[in-house]
Amino acid sequence: MTTPGMPLLALTTGEPAGIGPDLVLRLAAEGVDDARVVAVGDPALLAERASRLGLAIELLQAAPGEEVPSVAPGQLPVWPVTLREPARPGVLAPHNAAYVLETLDVAIDACRAGHAQGMVTAPLHKGVILDAGHAGFTGHTEYLRDACGVEEVVMMLATDAALHAERPDWAEGASLRVALATTHLPLRDVAEAITAERLTRVLRILDADLRRWFGVATPRIAVCGLNPHAGEGGHLGREEIEVIEPTLAALRDEGLTLDGPLPADTLFTPRHLAGVDAVLAMYHDQGLPVLKYAGFGRAANITLGLPLVRTSVDHGTALDLAGTGRADPGSLRVAVALAAEMAGRRKAPVSVKNSRL
Numbered sequence: 001m002t003t004p005g006m007p008l009l010a011l012t013t014g015e016p017a018g019i020g021p022d023l024v025l026r027l028a029a030e031g032v033d034d035a036r037v038v039a040v041g042d043p044a045l046l047a048e049r050a051s052r053l054g055l056a057i058e059l060l061q062a063a064p065g066e067e068v069p070s071v072a073p074g075q076l077p078v079w080p081v082t083l084r085e086p087a088r089p090g091v092l093a094p095h096n097a098a099y100v101l102e103t104l105d106v107a108i109d110a111c112r113a114g115h116a117q118g119m120v121t122a123p124l125h126k127g128v129i130l131d132a133g134h135a136g137f138t139g140h141t142e143y144l145r146d147a148c149g150v151e152e153v154v155m156m157l158a159t160d161a162a163l164h165a166e167r168p169d170w171a172e173g174a175s176l177r178v179a180l181a182t183t184h185l186p187l188r189d190v191a192e193a194i195t196a197e198r199l200t201r202v203l204r205i206l207d208a209d210l211r212r213w214f215g216v217a218t219p220r221i222a223v224c225g226l227n228p229h230a231g232e233g234g235h236l237g238r239e240e241i242e243v244i245e246p247t248l249a250a251l252r253d254e255g256l257t258l259d260g261p262l263p264a265d266t267l268f269t270p271r272h273l274a275g276v277d278a279v280l281a282m283y284h285d286q287g288l289p290v291l292k293y294a295g296f297g298r299a300a301n302i303t304l305g306l307p308l309v310r311t312s313v314d315h316g317t318a319l320d321l322a323g324t325g326r327a328d329p330g331s332l333r334v335a336v337a338l339a340a341e342m343a344g345r346r347k348a349p350v351s352v353k354n355s356r357l
């Protein structure tokens with residue numbers, strides 16, 4: 001049973017042909033302890049998917065700004081957004097891209113207006129949004145950056161702290177946190193994107209938000225090299241010598257605690273991770289496979305650098321599982337718990353350094 005004093009989280013239901021609606025309904029059926037949640041999506045879609053999954057869910061329609069009632073398991077408040085065409089599990093429809101983006105806009109506006117204390121996003125399908133003509137769309141992370149008018153944001157995934165209690169070899173870390181210096185861009189463009197300016201912005205945000213949202217008093221961040229063996233003294237690439245090392249040195253002078261650049265293959269081992277609060281990987285597939293191997297389904301994605309709380313799942317739309325009842329809601333549960341915790345810390349001032357406003 002939720003209570004009125006809990007933070008209210010807007011839970012976007014994501015790609016309607018994917019598992020997002022299924023997971024939100026599963027959560028509602030099982031109940032949420034950490035927060036009040038309101039789904040943002042089409043009530044007809046949710047009713048149809050609930051019936052397909054054999055879940056008895058009472059949908060309670062409301063609007064942002066209206067009182068969201070306390071609910072028991074089996075009840076789900078919804079801020080309605082209307083599908084552009086009926087959705088079928090597993091079948092993408094470009095017309096519904098505008099619907100998916102509208103669910104994000106509703107949640108963002110609600111957070112900015114103070115009607116919600118954070119947003120949690122179910123997965124969307126980047127390809128179908130691009131197919132629908134939204135050129136340049138690369139994901140929630142960058143969409144939120146632009147919607148909030150900030151210059152830079154940082155994608156960080158973190159495993160659930162409880163997972164670590166079950167893994168004695170990880171005992172020294174509360175959670176594995178992996179942030180990315182670059183996000184959604186082709187591998188061939190990564191090296192050029194690793195600039196002193198970008199690394200400086202990303203590391204300042206990572207340091208500030210580990211303090212602000214995670215309560216880490218003096219964050220220690222381990223930074224991966226870009227090249228094998230962190231460049232092997234310049235023989236396997238010069239980005240470490242020319243860009244990464246001087247940037248880290250300058251940031252250390254500002255007071256940041258940074259290890260590296262370190263070879264990424266050995267950095268991700270328990271001995272090297274001991275005492276490290278977060279790892280900065282240079283690109284998506286350098287960091288995320290490790291995180292997902294460690295805790296797929298028990299991790300969440302957090303967007304750092306925003307003036308609002310946003311978390312998400314650690315997986316995608318899983319079109320193959322939509323409507324089958326086989327999708328695991330574990331990561332959504334972690335994302336909700338984390339957003340609730342972050343919302344509880346929200347009183348700290350927003351960094352003006354990163355604001356364009």
Ligand SMILES: NC(=O)C1=CN([C@@H]2O[C@H](COP(=O)(O)OP(=O)(O)OC[C@H]3O[C@@H](n4cnc5c(N)ncnc54)[C@H](O)[C@@H]3O)[C@@H](O)[C@H]2O)C=CC1
Pocket residue numbers: 019121122123124125126127140301312313314315316317318319320321326327328329
């Ligand atoms: N936060 C978001 O909105 C994210 C969206 N995506 C998008 O999702 C789409 C599909 O991406 P893929 O690379 O295929 O990854 P995916 O995560 O959708 O699927 C990879 C594999 O994991 C399984 N899987 C995923 N979630 C699961 C769950 N909750 N329970 C059980 N099994 C699960 C799938 O069945 C599949 O076998 C892409 O368009 C991608 O951009 C990907 C990651 C995050």
Ligand SMILES: NCC(=O)COP(=O)(O)O
Pocket residue numbers: 138139140141142288301312
């Ligand atoms: N692999 C993580 C991912 O793609 C998340 O993207 P976003 O939609 O949260 O920006």
